[in-house]
Amino acid sequence: MTEPIDEARLHAFVGKMLGDLGGALAVPTVRIGLRLGLFDALAQGPATAPELAARAGGLHERYVREWAMAQAANGYVDYDAAAGTFSLSPEQAMVFVVKDSPVYLAGAFELAAAMIEAEAKVEHCFRTGEGVRWGDHAGCLFCATGAFFRPGYVNNIVQNWIPALEGMEDRLRSGAKVADVGCGVGFSTLLMAEAYPQSRFTGYDFHEPSIAQARRHAAEHGLGDRVDFQVATAKDIAERGFDLVTMYDCLHDMGDPRGCAAHMREILGDGGSWMIVEPIAGDSPQDNLNPVGRLYYNASTMICVPTSLDQEVGEGLGAQAGEARLAGIVREGGFAHVRRATEGPFNMVLEAR
Ligand SMILES: C[S@@+](CC[C@H](N)C(=O)[O-])C[C@H]1O[C@@H](n2cnc3c(N)ncnc32)[C@H](O)[C@@H]1O
The missing domain is CATH 1.10.10.10 (Winged helix-like DNA-binding domain superfamily/Winged helix DNA-binding domain)
Structure with missing residues (x-):
């Protein structure tokens, strides 16, 4: 009935x-x-x-x-x-209109359009279980992603997130070596480089067109002397001895986040920290049935899960993995201490040491 x-x-x-x-x-x-x-x-x-x-x-x-x-x-x-x-x-x-406002949403509309453009590819993956390569989703998913996250970064990285890490602001002020892994078009890397002129920054991403755009951004900002951008998967970064590794909204997109965590442990120098910025989420799925979780679950279905399933291991964490699961993965990579250093309405910031 x-x-x-x-x-x-x-x-x-x-x-x-x-x-x-x-x-x-x-x-x-x-x-x-x-x-x-x-x-x-x-x-x-x-x-x-x-x-x-x-x-x-x-x-x-x-x-x-x-x-x-x-x-x-x-x-x-x-x-x-x-x-x-x-x-x-x-x-x-x-x-x-106000591009540096924390609520400038032009990028969100770009992301929505990129998600619609990739619809047929993702639908195909529902049937096959395959993934979609980061560069194949839509004409410019990487531009849309950069634009989507930029307002949050402009208003938080230097003001709130780095100061929440133990002793890191002082180290960056006096001169530190930093890797920004999964840097995309490099907005996060450049914001840090602008704020801490004594430090040296390398942005890594496996997507060549993103790195090409990041290099153009660096040249436009006159930061070419202290920022370098390299094409590399997170697990293939050869350089060692970083004081800080940052990952902005990308660990959950990686196919092998556990392997990446172990490699981050390798490339950090003694006393170094790994800052992991991830979408805010509760540990239970029902905690995420709210307006922010709604945005992330939809984007995750269309972007994050297909990106991860396209790579080795294909963990498919999704954008709403939650702190407990993320911290478990980070600990498995060899980090003794993981804590939530701070959070905002859209992101949580984990510090691993
Ligand atoms: C959601 S975007 C975030 C980009 C940038 N951090 C930002 O916040 O604007 C995820 C990024 O992770 C990169 N990525 C995904 N898997 C990767 C891997 N295994 N190694 C290196 N980069 C990876 C993608 O190319 C993409 O630039």
């Missing part, structure tokens, strides 16, 4: 779905607005649709008007019906 429909529950659920679908359908219009500078143009002050179209460099008014109404309906811009103008509140600007 089927359970009878509870009208109130159905109503509430469809209401929730309407909100979710609205968010999903906003992905392309938001991305167009970001690329064409429409949010930036609106940040200069209220504008009618023709004014906005002109301000954004002469776009077609009819498209801009529909776009602006869509963003007003999204709640992403404000609309003054009497004046016929659109505007951006300071809070909306934090999300769509």
Whole structure:
């Protein structure tokens, strides 16, 4: 016998779905607005649709008007019906315009698009159990990932995460040797290098186009003399004697995190520390059934698990592995002490010694 429909529950659920679908359908219009500078143009002050179209460099008014109404309906811009103008509140600007704000979300929209682009590849893997190579997911998953994580790094690495490690800030100030493993396009490496000019940094990643982009970023920032970027898998790093190894949002993506942990132990010098930044998660799956866990589980299905299953061992930890499981893996790699040094709304920071 089927359970009878509870009208109130159905109503509430469809209401929730309407909100979710609205968010999903906003992905392309938001991305167009970001690329064409429409949010930036609106940040200069209220504008009618023709004014906005002109301000954004002469776009077609009819498209801009529909776009602006869509963003007003999204709640992403404000609309003054009497004046016929659109505007951006300071809070909306934090999300769509201010690139160094901790809640700048352009990268999240890029990530959503990359996930949709890779849909057929991941669906195929559900049938075969294979993985998807990091560089094969979508046109530029690595750019989207860099953009997604950058606001969190700009606002936390130097201000909160490194100071939470035992004695590390002083060592970096006086001159330390650092490896940033799984560095992607290198934002984390460059932020550290900018903050600690006495120290030397090497970013490692197995994805060549990411390393090429990281090198370009280093040159643009004039940091080429104290930052080096190398193509290498985490387990193949030959250099030794690091004072600090950092891994930002990538240990769970690796095929063999246990083997990687053992290798990190090898490449650290005496008294060195390994900082592991991972998505925040509770140890029980039910702890993660919340808005942040929702983002991570979806991204993990489409990106993190396929990336890990593509590699040797294929551990497939997923983005919501939780501290207990991660710490167990780190201990198996030969680290006597693992602790949660700090955390934020999106990340936990583990310190292994
Ligand atoms: C989610 S991205 C994070 C990138 C960067 N740390 C950031 O936060 O923007 C994961 C990164 O891990 C790298 N990666 C995955 N498995 C790896 C491995 N076995 N060795 C080296 N890099 C690896 C990928 O190429 C990718 O750049």
